Amino acid sequence: MVPLFLFFLLLSTAQAAATAANEYLKLPLLHKTPRPSPTQTILLDVYRLSHLRHRHHHHQSQKGIIKSPVVSGAPSGSGQYFVELRLGSPPQTLLLVADTGSDLLWVSCSACRGNCSSFHAPGSTFLARHSSSFAPYHCYDTMCSLVPQPDPNPCNRTRLHSPCRYQYLYSDGSATSGFFSKDTTTLKTSSGKEAKVEKLSFGCGFRITGPSVSGSSFNGAHGVMGLGRGPISFASQLGRRFGNKFSYCLMDYTLSPPPTSYLIIGDGGGDGDEQSAISKSSKMSFTPLLANPLSPTFYYIGIKSVKVNKAKLRIDPSVWSLDELGNGGTVMDSGTTLTFLPEPAYVKILTAIKRRVRLPSPAESTPGFDFCFNVTGTPRPKLPRLSFELGGGSVFEPPPRNYFIDTEEDIMCLAIQPAGREMGFSVIGNLMQQGFLFEFDRDKSRLGFSRHGCALS
Ligand SMILES: *[C@@H]1O[C@H](CO)[C@@H](O)[C@H](O)[C@H]1NC(C)=O
Ligand SMILES: *[C@@H]1O[C@H](CO)[C@@H](O)[C@H](O)[C@H]1NC(C)=O
Ligand SMILES: *[C@@H]1O[C@H](CO)[C@@H](O)[C@H](O)[C@H]1NC(C)=O
Numbered sequence: 423m424v425p426l427f428l429f430f431l432l433l434s435t436a437q438a439a440a441t442a443a444n445e446y447l448k449l450p451l452l453h454k455t456p457r458p459s460p461t462q463t464i465l466l467d468v469y470r471l472s473h474l475r476h477r478h479h480h481h482q483s484q485k486g487i488i489k490s491p492v493v494s495g496a497p498s499g500s501g502q503y504f505v506e507l508r509l510g511s512p513p514q515t516l517l518l519v520a521d522t523g524s525d526l527l528w529v530s531c532s533a534c535r536g537n538c539s540s541f542h543a544p545g546s547t548f549l550a551r552h553s554s555s556f557a558p559y560h561c562y563d564t565m566c567s568l569v570p571q572p573d574p575n576p577c578n579r580t581r582l583h584s585p586c587r588y589q590y591l592y593s594d595g596s597a598t599s600g601f602f603s604k605d606t607t608t609l610k611t612s613s614g615k616e617a618k619v620e621k622l623s624f625g626c627g628f629r630i631t632g633p634s635v636s637g638s639s640f641n642g643a644h645g646v647m648g649l650g651r652g653p654i655s656f657a658s659q660l661g662r663r664f665g666n667k668f669s670y671c672l673m674d675y676t677l678s679p680p681p682t683s684y685l686i687i688g689d690g691g692g693d694g695d696e697q698s699a700i701s702k703s704s705k706m707s708f709t710p711l712l713a714n715p716l717s718p719t720f721y722y723i724g725i726k727s728v729k730v731n732k733a734k735l736r737i738d739p740s741v742w743s744l745d746e747l748g749n750g751g752t753v754m755d756s757g758t759t760l761t762f763l764p765e766p767a768y769v770k771i772l773t774a775i776k777r778r779v780r781l782p783s784p785a786e787s788t789p790g791f792d793f794c795f796n797v798t799g800t801p802r803p804k805l806p807r808l809s810f811e812l813g814g815g816s817v818f819e820p821p822p823r824n825y826f827i828d829t830e831e832d833i834m835c836l837a838i839q840p841a842g843r844e845m846g847f848s849v850i851g852n853l854m855q856q857g858f859l860f861e862f863d864r865d866k867s868r869l870g871f872s873r874h875g876c877a878l879s
Contacts, residue, residue: 445611446664446688451520451672452504501759501852503672505647505685508608509622510553515545518647519640520670520685521757522862523849525652525719526569526590528598528625529645547644550603550626558585558601558626565623568654569602588625593845596632598646600625609660612686619663623654646757649685650719651864657687661864664688669861671876672756672852674823683876689863706861706870707816713867716748717847721862723869724813725752725848728767730774731806737767742848752848754860754869761825762841762849771808775836778806784833791835798832818871824854 503520509529516529529548534541538549550556559565561577566586571577578584586602607622627645630636635646649657649668657668665688673681712722725742728735741764744751750764763771772793781795781803788794797803805822812818827837841848859875 446686447609448612449505449685451683451685510605511555513608514548516644518645519643521646522649523755523757524648525650525655526625526648527656528627531600531626531628553605555606558603561586592634594634596634598627598630600628652719660687666864671859672856674856706872708868708870709812709814709816711867711869714744714748720753722751722753726811729809735770737770741766749846755849756852758849758851759853761838761851761854764848765840768840775806788829788835794833794835797834820854824856
């Protein structure tokens, strides 16, 4: 799967970079589309995986889960990106959703002993008792205070085995609960060596519910790799050893064959390393990452204004701001498919786009989308261009395929949705991020992005 030239580039530069201290982790990012059902339609599952913020008035909104028929063969299906994790001793390979909108790394777990093949298909779950290095944290361990716990919590300080219970919720109502645990993970570094990380903390999930994390819509994944800003995230735990920075490029999965890209954790620790070579040659733009003390998980960026075909829309800048109660703001979320913008901004964008697309409406409306059009006989429709002016003055100008999707043969829809009041913040989803190299520099508190970095990463 690894394109040869990439492999060569990495090997040669990694050797030049020399010492092991300069190594970083390099995990292939995969994209899977759902299997078509016998009726030749597939479900478009639009994930909303951002971690539920603990707010005064949170409603559990299902709005992000949209099921609409998609003509098979146009593989514009599910919108998640996966990474493989090898967990335990001996290692068990698990497929996890890469999610910048949450912190917890969790895997579906089984307490089955011995021969488990009559209970679980091989490789379908993490068999905790088959790993000699697995151990749940004690509920009185300081590590346990880092995870949200169920209420009531049957923690008994004096009992020797009283595991740390966690309960983690996502904004669409999905949830996972189980034991917060530690185990060894074996990862590949940039030079192709194996790096063993002892005591990776993760949720061993015994109860997994909700549309985004269970059933067919989870697409065979075994869990979620939270890459958020909080202390328990994979990026935080591994950043201590490999460098407090990560980057990825979410490739356009409608391309055939699907291109390979990587989640890179760490920065090689200085100049002359490959990744800074990438960021230099890819002419990265930067925008500050903003902090919200009330929501320490999220990577916020600031949107200053929006243009449609170079015309600036009249949107009150306060629409985008983060207020003192921690509401508002815009989050970069690889675990959410669509982009959600504040209602007043959304309405202006929708109006401006509608005015510039002069194509017939489809016979029937597409559930979950406000604006769709029929492109029959217009194979290359001229679509309006969106651009976002960000904090720090950089401009993010995604190509139209990042915000118009094919929902049916010859039907395209605007893949942006209004962020309702109950959601409380805006989300730049993974579709909007496609084809850009993003670098989350946690030490410098800035997000780098480049339209030309994917071929290099
Ligand atoms: C495990 O159980 C399955 C089904 O019960 C059986 O077919 C298989 O032979 C068993 N494997 C071992 C190693 O005992
Ligand atoms: C806690 O565990 C100890 C030792 O097993 C037991 O004696 C005690 O009753 C337990 N306390 C509670 C509140 O369950
Ligand atoms: C799109 O337009 C074509 C040509 O006018 C028509 O045949 C087709 O039924 C339309 N599709 C939908 C879904 O409205």
